[in-house]
Every structure is written in C-alpha cells, then in structure tokens.
Amino acid sequence: MDGWRRSRGRQGRFRRANPAAAGTRPKAAVARRFPAALPCQSSEPLMKHHLEFEKPVLELQRKLEELKTQQAASGLAVSLDTEIRVIEGKITETRRQIFSNLTAWQRVQLARHPQRPYFLDYARLAFTDFSELHGDRLYADDKAVVAGFARLAGRKVLLLGTQKGRSTKENILRNFGSAHPEGYRKALRLMRLADKFGLPVITLIDTAGAYPGIGAEERHIAEAIAVNLREMTLIEVPVIAAVIGEGGSGGALGIGVADRVLILENAYYSVISPEGCAAILWKDRKAAPQAAEALRITGRDLLRFGLVDEVIPEPLGGAHEDPAAAAAALRAALLRHLDEVAALPAARRLETRYAKYRAFGHFTEPARAA
Numbered sequence: 001m002d003g004w005r006r007s008r009g010r011q012g013r014f015r016r017a018n019p020a021a022a023g024t025r026p027k028a029a030v031a032r033r034f035p036a037a038l039p040c041q042s043s044e045p046l047m048k049h050h051l052e053f054e055k056p057v058l059e060l061q062r063k064l065e066e067l068k069t070q071q072a073a074s075g076l077a078v079s080l081d082t083e084i085r086v087i088e089g090k091i092t093e094t095r096r097q098i099f100s101n102l103t104a105w106q107r108v109q110l111a112r113h114p115q116r117p118y119f120l121d122y123a124r125l126a127f128t129d130f131s132e133l134h135g136d137r138l139y140a141d142d143k144a145v146v147a148g149f150a151r152l153a154g155r156k157v158l159l160l161g162t163q164k165g166r167s168t169k170e171n172i173l174r175n176f177g178s179a180h181p182e183g184y185r186k187a188l189r190l191m192r193l194a195d196k197f198g199l200p201v202i203t204l205i206d207t208a209g210a211y212p213g214i215g216a217e218e219r220h221i222a223e224a225i226a227v228n229l230r231e232m233t234l235i236e237v238p239v240i241a242a243v244i245g246e247g248g249s250g251g252a253l254g255i256g257v258a259d260r261v262l263i264l265e266n267a268y269y270s271v272i273s274p275e276g277c278a279a280i281l282w283k284d285r286k287a288a289p290q291a292a293e294a295l296r297i298t299g300r301d302l303l304r305f306g307l308v309d310e311v312i313p314e315p316l317g318g319a320h321e322d323p324a325a326a327a328a329a330l331r332a333a334l335l336r337h338l339d340e341v342a343a344l345p346a347a348r349r350l351e352t353r354y355a356k357y358r359a360f361g362h363f364t365e366p367a368r369a370a
Contacts, residue, residue: 049114053098053106060091099316102266104298105289108274110266111245115320117327119146119161119204122244125327126334127152127159133190139219142183144175144211145255147190152202153335158194160187160255161204161244177246178211181224184254188228191235200238200338203255208273210251225254232257233354238341240334242312243267244319259353260337261307263299264330265314269307270297307360309337 050058064087102110110116123130123146132148134141147160162179165171187203194201210221232239232255241258247269263269272280277295278287296302299311312333319326341349 051106051109051113053102053109056094057091057098060087060094063087064091095316099318103289104268104292104295104301105274107266107298108268108288108292110318111268113318113320114166116245117319117323118166119163119206119244121323122204122327122330123150123159125324126331127157130159134186136182136185136189138185139182140180142175142180142186143173144177144179144207145183145187147187149199152331152338155200155335155338157200157202157338158190159202159204160190162207162251162255164206164245175211177207178209179207179251179254180211180216181219181221184210184221184224184228187255188231191232191239195235195237198237200240200342201235201258202334202338203239203241203258205241205243205247205252205256205269206245206267207248207251208246209248210254222250225250228254229257233357234350236346236350238338238349239353240337240341242330242334243269243308244330248273257353257357259341259349259356260309262310262312262330262333262337263302263308264312264319264326265299266318267299268292268297269299269302270295 064084067084067087117125127150130148130150132146136142144162145160146163147158150157150159152159162177162183163174164177165174191201210216210225212221239258240260240262241256242262242264243252243256244264245267246252247256247263247267249271252269272295274288274292274295274297275285277291279285281287281291296305299308302308303311310333312329314329315322315325344352
C-alpha cells in the first residue's frame with residue numbers, strides 16, 4: 001500500500017498520502033507534544049484565592065484601592081497620600097499579626113493553597129538543569145511522582161517528589177498528587193541509580209496521601225511503600241527530605257525516610273488528614289480544626305517532638321506570595337544540611353539514619369497516685 005494510508009474515518013477507506021509531507025510532523029502537533037512551559041505552569045488563568053482569616057487584610061486593601069482611584073480620578077488638587085500611607089501601614093501590621101498567630105487548621109489551609117509553589121516550581125526556582133526520567137520498568141509511568149537529575153548550586157543530585165496540578169486537566173494527569181504503586185517503584189528505581197553513582201537524593205513531599213483506589217490495591221500499594229521504607233534506610237548516599245505542602249500519611253513517608261527531614265513553615269506532616277481524624281473521632285468532618293490542633297501536625301510541633309530537623313521560614317502571607325524567596329530559603333536549608341550529612345562516612349550515616357527512626361514514638365506517662 002505504498003503511497004496510501006488508512007483514513008481515520010469510520011468507513012476505513014484508503015486515501016493517498018501527500019508524498020511531500022512524508023516524514024514530517026506539523027508544527028502544531030510538535031508543540032502539543034513538547035510544550036514550552038513547565039507542566040506546573042497552567043495555561044488557564046488562576047483566580048485570586050483568599051482564605052477566610054485573610055478578610056481583614058482584604059477589607060483594608062479594598063479601601064486602599066478606593067483611595068487611589070479617587071485620587072487618580074479627582075481633578076482637584078487634593079492629596080490623599082497621607083491617608084494612603086496610613087492604610088498601607090495598617091495592612092502591613094494586620095498581615096503581620098494574622099500570620100504570626102496562625103492556628104494549625106489555618107496552616108493546613110495555607111499548605112493546600114491552590115497558588116502555592118509545587119514540586120516543578122521549586123525544580124525551576126531552586127535547582128538548575130532538571131532532567132526528568134520516567135517509568136518504573138514494571139508497569140507504567142506515574143505522573144504524580146516526578147523524578148530526575150538536577151543541580152543544586154552546581155552539585156549533582158537526584159531530585160524527586162510528588163506533583164499536583166493547578167487546572168482540572170493537570171490534576172487528572174497528576175492524580176491530585178496521590179501516587180500509585182508504580183510511582184513509588186519509579187522513585188526507588190531512581191534512588192538506587194543515584195546510590196550507584198554516588199549522587200545525593202533530595203525529595204520534596206506534597207501529597208495528601210497515596211492513591212487508595214482499587215487499582216492501586218491490586219498492584220500492592222502497601223507493599224510498594226513498605227519496600228521504599230526498608231530500602232531508603234539502606235541507601236548509602238545522603239538523603240534529604242523536605243515537606244513543601246501536604247505531608248499525608250504513608251504516601252509522604254514512602255519517599256520521606258531521610259537523614260534530615262525539613263518542613264516549610266506553613267506545611268504539615270501527619271499520619272492522617274484533619275478531616276479523616278475528625279470523621280473517625282468526632283464523627284463529623286466539621287471538627288477538622290479541632291483535629292488539626294490535637295494531631296500536632298505543624299512544623300513547630302514536629303520540631304519540638306524531634307520528628308523534623310528544621311522549620312524553613314516562608315515569606316509573610318505564605319510561599320505563594322513570593323515563590324522566589326521561598327525557593328531561596330529552601331535551597332539554602334537543603335545545601336546546609338546536605339553539606340553536614342555528606343561530611344559523615346557512609347557507615348556512620350546509615351547508623352545515624354537508623355537510630356533517628358528507631359527513636360520515634362517515645363512517650364512518658366505521669367506517675368499514678370498511690
């Protein structure tokens with residue numbers, strides 16, 4: 001059938017192919033297959049997302065805009081600069097008061113903010129030369145887990161983590177950041193590769209949890225996570241983990257066994273979501289704020305319990321207010337801890353990592369009255 005090809009019509013007829021176009025691909029098709037923008041950069045415009053506790057700031061900002069509009073539209077020689085400066089000062093002070101006294105539930109809301117930087121944003125802002133690798137060599141390529149080689153301040157590393165989407169289409173592609181078994185097996189395959197070539201491993205965690213669907217259970221999601229927990233304790237190269245948003249249960253821990261565990265100021269790390277805890281203990285998901293306080297899932301609490309090694313400060317208002325500054329703080333913390341861990345001999349590093357996790361879960365009980 002040289003020179004002919006089957007049409008895409010339902011009838012299955014043949015039509016002559018254009019010889020001049022043989023071996024070529026339309027530019028539009030190439031552009032669709034290889035988009036110029038990063039996957040984390042959605043083409044859909046993002047609406048400004050405001051949280052309930054930000055309302056006092058929004059009201060002041062609305063007054064400020066009204067004053068600026070009046071001053072620009074007025075033909076009179078009346079200056080409102082003094083009033084504008086007063087309101088700007090009030091906005092700064094109100095923001096400082098709000099974000100310096102956030103509750104656990106408010107930090108959970110910030111961790112889930114739709115404009116918060118995701119894995120691929122940090123890969124672009126805090127790292128260079130990121131080159132993604134795909135597939136677990138067993139079943140499929142899980143788009144919820146992204147991994148590849150990159151440079152951190154010139155140092156070659158393996159960078160991997162969970163990626164959410166911003167638009168509906170991207171969230172379906174990334175499965176809302178919830179990994180399948182093949183995602184954890186891909187991560188382990190590449191961590192073993194990094195261990196073989198002596199490259200440090202850096203993981204960025206942002207997931208509500210592993211995918212709990214039937215397909216994931218059929219392909220042994222629990223076994224995939226359990227194997228990662230075991231094997232990550234045996235990797236000889238330095239491993240640094242950072243929770244950049246949500247750190248949910250085994251889905252986060254499956255790539256979170258590390259020499260050092262860092263957490264951003266408004267991220268959380270928990271065995272269960274506040275809503276899930278509320279549904280079990282209070283029989284009502286509306287008790288999520290109360291559950292968030294009881295779970296002690298914020299960076300400050302986790303640092304006090306020794307479950308994380310550092311809380312990385314975020315820009316005022318959250319990482320989404322200044323992603324570049326948040327990425328710079330993350331990069332500085334990663335470099336500092338990576339230098340400290342890399343200075344240890346491999347055997348000592350493994351012993352320290354093992355002892356770190358064996359020490360978790362200690363508690364004391366008050367003495368009972370006689």
